[in-house]
Amino acid sequence: MEPLMALAIGVMYATAIFMMLRRSIVKLVIGLLLLSNAANLLIFTTAGMTRGAPPLIPEGMLQPVGEVADPLPQAVVLTAIVIAFGVLAFAVVLIRRAYEVVKADDLDKMKDTDT
Amino acid sequence: MRPEVALPILLPLLSGAVSLLFWRSRPMQRFLAVAGNLALLVASVWLFAATLSEGYITMQMGSWPAPFGITLIADVLSAVMILMTGIIGLAMGIYSLATTGHGHEKFGYYPLMHLLLAGVAGAFLTGDLFNLYVWFEVMLVASFALLILGGERAQMEGAIKYVTLNLLASVIFLSAVGLLYGTVGTLNMADIALRIDMVEHAGMVEVLAVMFMVAFGIKAAAFPLFFWLPASYHTPPVAVSALFAGLLTKVGVYALFRVFTLIFDQSMGYLQDIMLWGAVLTMVTGVLGAAAQYEFRRILSFHIVSQIGYMILGLALYTPLAIAGGVFAIMHNIVVKTNLFLISGITHRLQGTYQLKKMGGLYKERPWLAVAFFISAFSLAGVPPLSGFFAKFVIVRAGIEAEAYVVTGIALAVGLMTLYSMVKIWNEVFWKGLPEENLVPVSAAPSGDDGRLIKPSLWMMYLPVVVLALFSLLIGIFAEPIMLVMNTIGDQLFEPDGYIEAVLGVAANAQEALLNADDPQPEMNTSGGEGTP
Numbered sequence: 001m002e003p004l005m006a007l008a009i010g011v012m013y014a015t016a017i018f019m020m021l022r023r024s025i026v027k028l029v030i031g032l033l034l035l036s037n038a039a040n041l042l043i044f045t046t047a048g049m050t051r052g053a054p055p056l057i058p059e060g061m062l063q064p065v066g067e068v069a070d071p072l073p074q075a076v077v078l079t080a081i082v083i084a085f086g087v088l089a090f091a092v093v094l095i096r097r098a099y100e101v102v103k104a105d106d107l108d109k110m111k112d113t114d115t
Numbered sequence: 116m117r118p119e120v121a122l123p124i125l126l127p128l129l130s131g132a133v134s135l136l137f138w139r140s141r142p143m144q145r146f147l148a149v150a151g152n153l154a155l156l157v158a159s160v161w162l163f164a165a166t167l168s169e170g171y172i173t174m175q176m177g178s179w180p181a182p183f184g185i186t187l188i189a190d191v192l193s194a195v196m197i198l199m200t201g202i203i204g205l206a207m208g209i210y211s212l213a214t215t216g217h218g219h220e221k222f223g224y225y226p227l228m229h230l231l232l233a234g235v236a237g238a239f240l241t242g243d244l245f246n247l248y249v250w251f252e253v254m255l256v257a258s259f260a261l262l263i264l265g266g267e268r269a270q271m272e273g274a275i276k277y278v279t280l281n282l283l284a285s286v287i288f289l290s291a292v293g294l295l296y297g298t299v300g301t302l303n304m305a306d307i308a309l310r311i312d313m314v315e316h317a318g319m320v321e322v323l324a325v326m327f328m329v330a331f332g333i334k335a336a337a338f339p340l341f342f343w344l345p346a347s348y349h350t351p352p353v354a355v356s357a358l359f360a361g362l363l364t365k366v367g368v369y370a371l372f373r374v375f376t377l378i379f380d381q382s383m384g385y386l387q388d389i390m391l392w393g394a395v396l397t398m399v400t401g402v403l404g405a406a407a408q409y410e411f412r413r414i415l416s417f418h419i420v421s422q423i424g425y426m427i428l429g430l431a432l433y434t435p436l437a438i439a440g441g442v443f444a445i446m447h448n449i450v451v452k453t454n455l456f457l458i459s460g461i462t463h464r465l466q467g468t469y470q471l472k473k474m475g476g477l478y479k480e481r482p483w484l485a486v487a488f489f490i491s492a493f494s495l496a497g498v499p500p501l502s503g504f505f506a507k508f509v510i511v512r513a514g515i516e517a518e519a520y521v522v523t524g525i526a527l528a529v530g531l532m533t534l535y536s537m538v539k540i541w542n543e544v545f546w547k548g549l550p551e552e553n554l555v556p557v558s559a560a561p562s563g564d565d566g567r568l569i570k571p572s573l574w575m576m577y578l579p580v581v582v583l584a585l586f587s588l589l590i591g592i593f594a595e596p597i598m599l600v601m602n603t604i605g606d607q608l609f610e611p612d613g614y615i616e617a618v619l620g621v622a623a624n625a626q627e628a629l630l631n632a633d634d635p636q637p638e639m640n641t642s643g644g645e646g647t648p
Contacts, residue, residue, distance in 0.1 A: 094263065
């Protein structure tokens with residue numbers, strides 16, 4: 001499973017960076033979205049994937065029996081998903097407003113503040 | 116339970132929440148902006164005094180023992196940063212009363228300001244790497260919204276660059292946190308510091324170090340990752356610019372200081388060279404960029420970049436004295452840079468423009484404003500006996516002691532170039548006469564809504580400027596006691612054993628022996644509670 005995930009994550013990072021390098025601001029946001037999802041999957045994978053072993057403590061014991069899944073990266077990913085969701089919602093509104101103001105879906109037309 | 120560690124985070128969150136409740140009541144929000152930030156300042160002074168006497172103060176959130184729960188820890192560095200946050204927060208609270216238009220106030224300017232301060236304070240106080248990411252995001256979301264308040268074209272264009280680059284940095288940071296957790300199996304910074312020495316793949320540690328360096332480098336606006344800063348910092352309302360200039364990039368610098376003294380310490384090797392030359396190039400490009408500008412706030416924005424170089428130089432030289440100098444530079448720069456932005460706001464109010472060519476004659480018209488600018492600007496350039504001189508002096512001395520002569524020489528030359536930019540502003544804005552085509556409307560510049568607002572509001576704009584200028588002067592005059600505090604910081608950062616002991620509750624050596632005796636630490640154990648703030 002891990003090699004497959006690694007491949008998928010690598011492709012996602014690459015696609016995201018490629019999208020962010022385009023001139024269209026819509027593609028920029030799609031790139032950001034892919035990037036944050038790729039990071040979440042990365043955390044999920046690097047922390048070790050254990051199938052079918054929830055970290056539950058059987059009744060009358062003080063610790064779980066045998067090898068169980070690590071719950072912490074899942075909590076971390078959950079938090080990161082929520083944050084990415086909020087931030088991306090903001091980014092979508094931002095590009096819509098920017099499109100209204102600049103009247104172009106083109107980063108090359110947004111250079112007034114650079115010089 | 117040590118409430119003083121949590122208060123600097125809780126108080127701004129509380130004032131933000133309460134002012135959200137009073138969404139429609141403008142006077143209440145304005146009152147909270149001052150009262151809430153005053154409370155934050157009091158709490159930060161309390162924390163500062165407590166850490167000075169005790170060294171480290173920790174608090175385990177939810178009483179989960181150290182490596183499992185989220186730790187809040189204040190060492191002297193954190194306490195100094197929190198103190199500066201409190202000072203700048205109060206200055207901004209007062210200044211915002213006069214400069215924030217009704218429209219912006221209606222769209223939640225004050226709640227966002229409180230939220231931003233909470234995020235900054237959280238980032239300074241947390242002892243948990245993922246929690247640091249969360250506070251970064253809290254801070255960023257608030258700053259995004261503040262940046263586009265008003266919705267003008269320049270703000271939108273600046274915001275797209277700011278948002279993209281900062282999100283990219285956040286994702287790199289998050290990826291690095293994930294990989295680090297996969298490598299050492301913990302997120303507590305003190306615990307990581309112990310376990311990272313035992314990682315078998317040295318290459319992995321280096322990759323992680325570079326990822327953190329890039330992520331925080333973008334956030335701190337270091338070369339070559341700084342270009343989002345001068346493209347966006349001059350676009351929002353001036354109070355927001357000043358708040359960003361004073362605090363936001365410094366959070367990135369703080370994270371660099373924390374991570375590269377505590378976690379990646381001895382093993383730096385060629386990474387240290389990268390950081391050193393990155394710092395030098397940051398100084399040089401920033402100051403050269405400023406030389407070409409003729410817009411008040413853009414000049415200042417480029418100087419933020421340049422000054423970031425000095426701070427990172429202090430870290431890269433990596434001696435206790437250099438680190439002390441770097442922190443001194445951070446502290447002095449927060450005061451001075453904020454003040455310069457505040458002054459640019461007053462001159463904008465008086466003359467209706469940020470273009471240096473169109474301004475002039477303010478020395479005659481407002482001599483005291485000119486004095487305040489003079490103090491801040493020459494302090495930035497490092498003229499004795501002002502605060503910037505001592506920051507620069509310590510760093511240069513550390514550079515000479517480390518026998519990094521070329522770097523030190525460049526740092527001194529950049530100081531001269533800074534002086535050039537500041538003299539340019541002085542000449543154009545204060546010294547020369549007002550250009551003739553611009554003679555007519557002077558003091559009738561834009562204000563809140565009606566002309567009557569001008570008088571009291573100018574008073575509220577002057578107050579923080581004068582106080583901050585005095586601060587800069589006082590830091591220069593009382594440099595010795597401050598330097599003692601900085602030396603404590605330098606020692607604490609250089610020898611992180613105390614930090615580790617304060618967090619984990621056991622002496623670092625004992626802990627390490629314990630870990631070594633253990634078999635390679637199994638990652639799955641009783642790690643409840645963490646990660647869902």
